[in-house]
Amino acid sequence: MIDINAKKENCLARDKEFLSIYNDAFNFMIENRVPDPHNRALHWTIENGQPHYNLSYSRAYRVVCQMLTGDRIAFNSHLRQMMWSEICKKVKSLTTLHPDLSIAKALDFVLLHSRASRFFVTPRQAERGIARSRKMRRQALQSIVGKHQS
Numbered sequence: 001m002i003d004i005n006a007k008k009e010n011c012l013a014r015d016k017e018f019l020s021i022y023n024d025a026f027n028f029m030i031e032n033r034v035p036d037p038h039n040r041a042l043h044w045t046i047e048n049g050q051p052h053y054n055l056s057y058s059r060a061y062r063v064v065c066q067m068l069t070g071d072r073i074a075f076n077s078h079l080r081q082m083m084w085s086e087i088c089k090k091v092k093s094l095t096t097l098h099p100d101l102s103i104a105k106a107l108d109f110v111l112l113h114s115r116a117s118r119f120f121v122t123p124r125q126a127e128r129g130i131a132r133s134r135k136m137r138r139q140a141l142q143s144i145v146g147k148h149q150s
Contacts, residue, residue, distance in 0.1 A: 014051060014129065015129035017052065045119065050115040050118070051116050055087075060087065
């Protein structure tokens with residue numbers, strides 16, 4: 001069962017992290033007169049950003065345990081499969097280095113301290129995340145301005 005609030009919070013955290021890296025890349029592209037700076041920054045951020053995983057522990061635990069026991073899992077996309085395989089590989093590596101470490105503790109460590117090799121999103125998902133982040137930022141600013149005008 002997926003906790004909708006946790007999923008929303010994780011998506012917002014990912015979007016915020018994406019926007020921060022994207023903005024730096026976009027400004028670099030502008031300063032260096034790179035053609036089509038938005039698309040270049042978007043793709044660079046997707047492929048080179050190293051975000052936190054921003055996943056709920058309970059979902060991650062279920063998926064990693066299924067993968068480690070060899071259960072076949074139907075992923076929504078190839079990118080999701082890549083992400084889960086990367087997490088599983090890191091958990092396996094930790095438990096191999098420290099045989100007394102439980103899967104639960106290894107996963108907890110990976111989610112808290114490890115970075116993903118990239119953003120596991122499509123350009124379209126990234127565009128929507130940027131739009132959501134900007135909308136939330138505008139709303140927050142309007143809220144602050146409204147309070148000061150009252």
